[in-house]
Amino acid sequence: MIDKITLAIDFLLEHKLLFTALIIVLISLIKQFIISTIRGDVAFLSDVQRKWMSRTKNGIFILTIMVLFMLWQAEVSKFALSVTAIAIAFVIASKEIILCFTGSIQRASSRSFVIGDWIEVGNIYGQVIEHNLMATVIQEIDLENGQYHFTGKTATLPNSMFFTYAVKNHNFMKRYVYHHMTITVAQFVNLYPLFPELTNKIDAYCEDFIEVARRYNGVIEKHAGVDLPGSEPHIHVTSGATGEQNVNIMIFCPTERAIELDYKIRQDFMEAFQQRFHAQPKG
Known part of the structure; x- marks a missing residue:
């Protein structure tokens, strides 16, 4: 039995693409199970449920990146050493992605809003329902026209917007x-x-x-x-x-x-x- 397990592990380590696909599928199934457990059978999510769902998604995303990095560490190291110029070009080309990451850090450090808050970014108003390393998702509210109801639209804001527009917290307006x-x-x-x-x-x-x-x-x-x-x-x-x-x-x-x-x-x-x-x- 142990020999079969060893052979299976050796086979997967030799075929890393297949191993990567299996890891992603397994982690996705685990994430889906945890999210379904948190959500339950309720029709409308509470702010606490939204917070735990967001934490779960962010935590599993970070875990996936760490596992895949450990699996491909040798290849990544060789690639980084051999294509430094390409890496620099990649950083320049991925400026928006980097801004999204740093925007997420800026939001977390300033605590300008949390899940459940009503915020205004530029000319977009809404209630925060999810935020992660790349974007913030809000349910749009018609505050601009003096209304206070949800429009039914969902807006996904890249975190880089937090460096371009002021974030106004209207949370007290919920009551x-x-x-x-x-x-x-x-x-x-x-x-x-x-x-x-x-x-x-x-x-x-x-x-x-x-x-x-x-x-x-x-x-x-x-x-x-x-x-x-x-x-x-x-x-x-x-x-x-x-x-x-x-x-x-x-x-x-x-x-x-x-x-x-x-x-x-x-x-x-x-x-x-x-x-x-x-x-x-x-x-």
Whole structure:
């Protein structure tokens, strides 16, 4: 039995390509088994599951590289000594790959985000669902248009982007958000008499969560070390380039209720505007 095992090992060492293929297949099966075990039968993955799946993939990838390097060490050494010029050219040609590796190191050392965080890189917004040595995968969120829902798209960002674009962490927006809305009024009329009643209605909409919002706002201020606008609604008017008036409203509210409150506040403003400026008989 031992002799057969020895003969099999000698055969595989003589045919390293076959041995490499077997190693890759075996490691892939082990990885698939571990990932399936972590995932279980749930329909939606939790952040903890995503973290362990990412760690498993990264660990197995590193293990595979180490095993294959040990197997081909002699050949790699001979190749490196004989084709130094080619190796230098390869490094230059693989600049983007090197940047991805170093970008991964930069992300890990700065701890700019972890799996589950909402981030912005360039003009891409999303929740981090996986990161490895080469890329970061996010589920896209429509933050750019003032929405807070997933678009269903998955974006894979090469880690080299972290040297080109600033990484903005929007993780606190998963629970509460400073929601901005702008209502444009073409007529030049005095809008300020509408604001006290509108503010009262906004306060009524926020009454059931305002205490939690104040505490959460305080936590964010303490964590960030800056003075934030606060949890109370803010209303101010600005002028557009062609003379129109822009009513800017900002509220601090639960993320999942932002769109609902946006709709109600816009409706209240438009009804009040219609009643005050269009229901009066012309003199």
